[in-house]
Structure formats: C-alpha cells, structure tokens
Amino acid sequence: MEKFYERKDINKSTIEIKITIPKDSFKKSYEALLEEELKKADIKGFRKGKVPANLVEPEISETVKIKTFEKLVPLYVTTALQKEDLSPIAPPVYKNFPDFSKDEDLVFSMDITIMPEFKLGNLKKIKVENAEAKISEKEVNEALESVLKNNNDTKAKEINDAWAKEIVEKLGIKDVKDLKGLKEYVKDTLKKQKEHILLHKREDDAFEQAIKISEIEVPESAIKYEAEERERAFAHDMSHKGIKVEDFLKANNITIEKMRELWLKDAKQALESDVFLKLYAKEKGLKLTDKELEEKIEEIKKNAPKDTDPKIFENEEWKEYIRKINEKEDAFKTFVKEVLGE
Structure with missing residues (x-):
C-alpha cells in the first residue's frame, strides 16, 4: 500500500x-x-x-x-x-x-x-506539611461512648472499670485490665488511624504537587472520553442490577449533572496520575522483569477463584496489563520514599 x-x-x-x-x-x-x-x-x-x-x-x-x-x-x-x-x-x-x-x-x-510528551519536574520543590497525630481526651471519650452505645448487652451500663473488663473480654482485647488501660488502648488505636489518614494526605499532597511541577496537562478530549466511559460503565452496571438510573439518582439525592461533574474530575485525576507514574517509572528505570512478572502471575493464580478460565493467565495482553499495573505501583512506592522518606 x-x-x-x-x-x-x-x-x-x-x-x-x-x-x-x-x-x-x-x-x-x-x-x-x-x-x-x-x-x-x-x-x-x-x-x-x-x-x-x-x-x-x-x-x-x-x-x-x-x-x-x-x-x-x-x-x-x-x-x-x-x-x-x-x-x-x-x-x-x-x-x-x-x-x-x-x-x-x-x-x-x-x-x-495523543498524549503530549512531558518531562519530570524538580521533585525537590515538593513541600509537604508533616502534621502530628494528636488525640484529645474528648476523642477518646467519644470513642468509648460509641462502644457503649453499640454494645448495650453488657451488665454494666456506664463507662467504668466493670464495664471496661466486660468490653475487653467481649472484643478480645489483650493486656487491658481496667478503664485506664482501655482508654490508653483506644487512644493508641485512634492515633494509629489518624497517622494512617495523615500519611495518605501527605502522599496525595506530594503527588498533586509532583503533577503540577511536571506541568502535566491531559487533553480535554481524553478527559471527556474517559468520563463518558465511566458513565457508560455506570449505566451498564445499573442495567445489569435491574436498577433504573433515575431511581438511583433519586435515592441518592444526586443529579446526573453532578455525577458527570464527578466523573470528569475522577477521569482527570486518573489520567494525570497514570501519565506521571509512567513518566516517573521511565525516568527512574523502574521495569518489571519477566521473572518478576511470572511471580506476580503465579500469586494471582493462587488467589483466583476456582472457576477462573486458566487461558486468561496465558493471554499476552492481560500479562502486559499486569506488568503495567505493577510498574505503576512500584513507581508510586518509590516516589513516596524519595519525596517523603517513608
């Protein structure tokens, strides 16, 4: 030709x-x-x-x-x-x-x-606030009140040592003997939860800055197409479940216009993230070897439902998809370690 x-x-x-x-x-x-x-x-x-x-x-x-x-x-x-x-x-x-x-x-x-070519920005410019996870006495007391409310079958009906002993036994909490110990346990648990939330917030903040610093701007037509794909998938899912879209929107007190706004936002974030992680992986030389890919596939096989068609594991397109997913995961972990030191 x-x-x-x-x-x-x-x-x-x-x-x-x-x-x-x-x-x-x-x-x-x-x-x-x-x-x-x-x-x-x-x-x-x-x-x-x-x-x-x-x-x-x-x-x-x-x-x-x-x-x-x-x-x-x-x-x-x-x-x-x-x-x-x-x-x-x-x-x-x-x-x-x-x-x-x-x-x-x-x-x-x-x-x-097409996706334009981008260059990785200076990631040293990223500044993320390292907030401390502090737990107040009020938060601890509110958590205990919630436990009391959700466990109304205890003999003790108020928060005291007797109630604490019942609760720790019922919930299988070890090494806690009294209310003081339970409060310390609750405070420690709440602190770990808050630390986890703050870590994700720092990661998201750093990631958002990295995308901005690298001047990644995805074409509007691509964002619109991805958003439309989400809407089609949503409509198909509703149809499969036998639910009318109008009924779903009414039950959740949301309009289709608002849903489309959310789909556009989600599509934009997803595409920008995908572009940055691919760019970062390329710049850092992060690539999954064939041996590592096979190990990942074997792991997936072990956890796959028994009725899974074994042919899927031999499909080259599927293998490439698994490779890309893992490379992006590795890129994100490496990025977080580089920028946040974690």
Whole structure:
C-alpha cells in the first residue's frame, strides 16, 4: 500500500490525518460487497440471488457505498497510525466525509488526540506539611461512648472499670485490665488511624504537587472520553442490577449533572496520575522483569477463584496489563520514599 495519507501536527496533542482511498480500491471493495448484497436480494419473479444487478443496485447503491467506506476506513486509519507510531487516547474526530456520487478518490480528514510528551519536574520543590497525630481526651471519650452505645448487652451500663473488663473480654482485647488501660488502648488505636489518614494526605499532597511541577496537562478530549466511559460503565452496571438510573439518582439525592461533574474530575485525576507514574517509572528505570512478572502471575493464580478460565493467565495482553499495573505501583512506592522518606 503506497502512502495514502498526509500528517499535519496541529499542536502538541492534536494531529490531523488526511486519508485518501484510491477510487479503484474503493470500487473493487464496493463491487465485492454489492455482489454479496445481490445474493440476498429476493424479488418476486426471480430466484433468490439471481436478481439482475440493474434492478437492485439503484436501490441499494448508496447504502452499499457507505458500508464499503465503513469497512475500509479502519484499515486505512490503523495503517496510518501504525506507520506514524501514534497511540490515540480518545476516539478520532472526523472533520469531513467524501462525496460518494463523484467518480474520484475518496478523501477524508480526522483529528487524532495523543498524549503530549512531558518531562519530570524538580521533585525537590515538593513541600509537604508533616502534621502530628494528636488525640484529645474528648476523642477518646467519644470513642468509648460509641462502644457503649453499640454494645448495650453488657451488665454494666456506664463507662467504668466493670464495664471496661466486660468490653475487653467481649472484643478480645489483650493486656487491658481496667478503664485506664482501655482508654490508653483506644487512644493508641485512634492515633494509629489518624497517622494512617495523615500519611495518605501527605502522599496525595506530594503527588498533586509532583503533577503540577511536571506541568502535566491531559487533553480535554481524553478527559471527556474517559468520563463518558465511566458513565457508560455506570449505566451498564445499573442495567445489569435491574436498577433504573433515575431511581438511583433519586435515592441518592444526586443529579446526573453532578455525577458527570464527578466523573470528569475522577477521569482527570486518573489520567494525570497514570501519565506521571509512567513518566516517573521511565525516568527512574523502574521495569518489571519477566521473572518478576511470572511471580506476580503465579500469586494471582493462587488467589483466583476456582472457576477462573486458566487461558486468561496465558493471554499476552492481560500479562502486559499486569506488568503495567505493577510498574505503576512500584513507581508510586518509590516516589513516596524519595519525596517523603517513608
């Protein structure tokens, strides 16, 4: 196939591809498809499939031409993208369609959205507040009140040593003998929970700064497409569960507009995170070896449901997906250790 397309870079994320389908190639495909359609033709007075072309073609010509075009487009588009080494991150936007009534080459254009190239920013500029996890006496007392409320089958009905002994025995808390010990246990538990929350907050803050410092801006068309995919998945899930979308929205006191706003926000964050982690992994040379990948797959096999189709574990696309997931996880852990020292 000779070069049949022209490339024009509109900006760093948009490329226009102008494709020409030679009229002879189109005619050949059209005639082949027309022949198939004629075999299906059923007109009174003729045996099925034996209807003269001149009787049927005028009626179905336009439809067959459109079908021919739809059949050829993916081949030409895919070939052009492969030759240019382009990986679209959103469906192409077709800018014009050819005129089938003219006896000439078919020419059409489309805009392809790709992910721009980014450079890792200076991560030393990241500043994250290291807040201390402090637990007040009020928080401890509120936690104990909650335990009392949710365990109303104890003999003791107020918070004291007797009640504390019952609770620690009931909940299986070891090395606690009285109310003082229970308060210390609760305080320690609350502190660990708060430390966990603060750590995640610091990680999120650092990650957000890293994306900003690296000036990662995902094309709006990609964000919109990802958000629409989330909406389609949501609608499919609701349908599968036999729930009407309107009923779900009403029950949760939320509008579809608000849901779309949330999907857009989620899509933006997900895409930005994905771009940064891939960039970080590449910069740091983080790559899962084939041996490590096989070990991960074996681990997944052990924990997979018994009715899992074993063929999935041999699927190359699935393996590559597992590789990418683990590389991004490693990138995030390495990033956190580098920036937060944890």
